[in-house]
Amino acid sequence: MKMQGRVLSVASECVPLIKTGGLADVVGALPGALAGVGWDMRVLMPAYRALRALAADWPEVWREDGLWGGVGVVRMGVVAGITVLLLDAPHLFDREGGPYSGPQGDWEDNAQRFAALSWVAARMAREGFGGWRPDVLHAHDWQGGLAPAYLAYGGAAGVKTVITIHNIAFQGWAAASMLGELRLPASEFHPGALEYYGGLSSLKAGMVTADRITTVSPTYAAELARAEYGMGLQGVITARADVVSGILNGVDTGVWSPETDGDVLNYSVKSMKGKAAARAALCAEFGLDVPGPLAIVVSRMTDQKGIDLIPMVLPDFIAAGGGLAILGSGDPALEAAMRGLHQRFPGRVGLRVGYDEALSHRMFAGADAVLVPSRFEPCGLTQMYGLRYGALPVVAAVGGLADTVIHASPAAMAAGVATGITFHPTDAIAFAQALRQLVQLYGDQKGWGQVQKNAMKHPVGWETSAAAYAALYQGLLP
Ligand code: ADP
Ligand code: GLC
Secondary structure, three states, rough: OOOOEEEEEEEOOOOOOOOOOOOHHHHHEEEHHOOOEEEEEEEEEEEEEEHHHOOOOOOEEEEEEEOOOOOOEEEEEEOOOOOEEEEEOOOHHHHOOOOOEEOOOOOOHHHHHHHHHHHHHHHHHOOEEOOOOOEEEEHHHHHHHHHHHHHHHHHOOEEEEEEOOOOOOOOOOOOHHHHOOOOOOOHHHEEEEEEEOOOHHHHHHHHHOEEEEEEEOHHHHHHHHOOHHHHOOOOHHHOHHHEEEEEOOOOOOOOOOOOHOOOHHHHHHHHHHHHHHHHHHHHHHHOOOOOEEEEEEEEEEEEHOEEEEEEEHHHHHOOOOEEEEEEEOOOOOHHHHHHHHHHOOOOOEEEEEEEOOHHHHHHHHHHEEEOOOOOOOOOOOHHHHHHHHHHHHEEEHHHHHHHHHOOHHHHHHHHHOOOOEEEEOHHHHHHHHHHHHHHHOOOOOHHHHHHHHHHHHHOOHHHHHHHHHHHHHHHHHH
């Protein structure tokens, strides 16, 4: 394959190294997907505590003095086929806890920590390292947001920039007084550039300086221009509409395929026996006995995900024969609400609070349906896992959920194209109606089988999206 160009991707998470959400899946999947269409992508990310040992023997490819109170060293290695650049700056990243927070909550110097990551990204892109220099720097979310800004303000030396918004709710806010400390030019502190409601936002900084802005679904790209979804940044999206586009995420079908999944009893559209066995195993694992549809939720427990609606709609769903297995963690109030349901409906509601990748595979394999009642959803991955595993997605028709699930309307059923159930708006009334439809469809063996088959055949791999990113990069080259 002819090499089309080089991309330096900069992000705070990357599967299989560290993950708190779908961002990591996408950052980890892109290099492989893009290699298939001739693009050479390397990923720069922080060497968090758990990653330092891994990189200890890797060759050093960059050294940055004066990196917000210490030295940063970048080491390069290959993990699961991905060329990874780990920024080891112990004073910023060698800490107990997750990427953004420790035992006491969010780190107070998050602005500086990810400014440092972005600073190194911009410098490595501008100057190149070990004979490799990118054509494009691709920043993800607010954590990478300052990288395009540093290139724009400090000289890009021909390197083009893209920023991808995975979730506009996280904006990387900092006080205006941090302008100098974040190495940003005072001359750009005005509403048309860096100023954001009297302060700074590293996401906005990336959005005003990058050559292209992408987000992770076409519908979310359109939603972002509206106040309900733009969360303060709708004006920036509108002003830069000519460079905004939505490219749907894919899923890694090497990991998520019922035919080959090493965590589950295998099955396929042609031979569904394994799915029935997986369902029985899942019921046994959660202590459930469910005559109707067995639904699952695999999610961060936050307001975004609409988890608070579940207690409102569940009693009727249970009364109609349904059951629910829940895996997730997050907001303590939502975790408590889920515990309440588990106690109230023994044998019908199962719960695991925590994070468990292998269990999530067993859940998709065993489930009849996956519920995703999000208030907003830039793309969403679990509805796509649901499609692939024949666990019919029941989703709010927002963002990427609207772009990936074809509602089982009478017309779609007649045309034989339905893949799940969508509802709108995200409230208990519409959600309850969607669950009634799920129960009804489950009772119609022929209709159910048809939708399940359509779902499992629906393409959710990276091919189309990789081609779209490749075209985007190509369009930036001279
Ligand atoms: P978001 O990134 O907003 O959380 P996505 O749907 O894009 O939403 O991605 C979430 C990813 O995290 C999926 O791969 C999902 O399976 C996974 N996930 C979420 N919660 C858990 C959990 N408790 N255990 C295992 N995997 C989880
Ligand atoms: C964010 C979004 C999610 C998306 C993921 C990967 O976490 O909340 O919808 O799928 O990023 O792009």
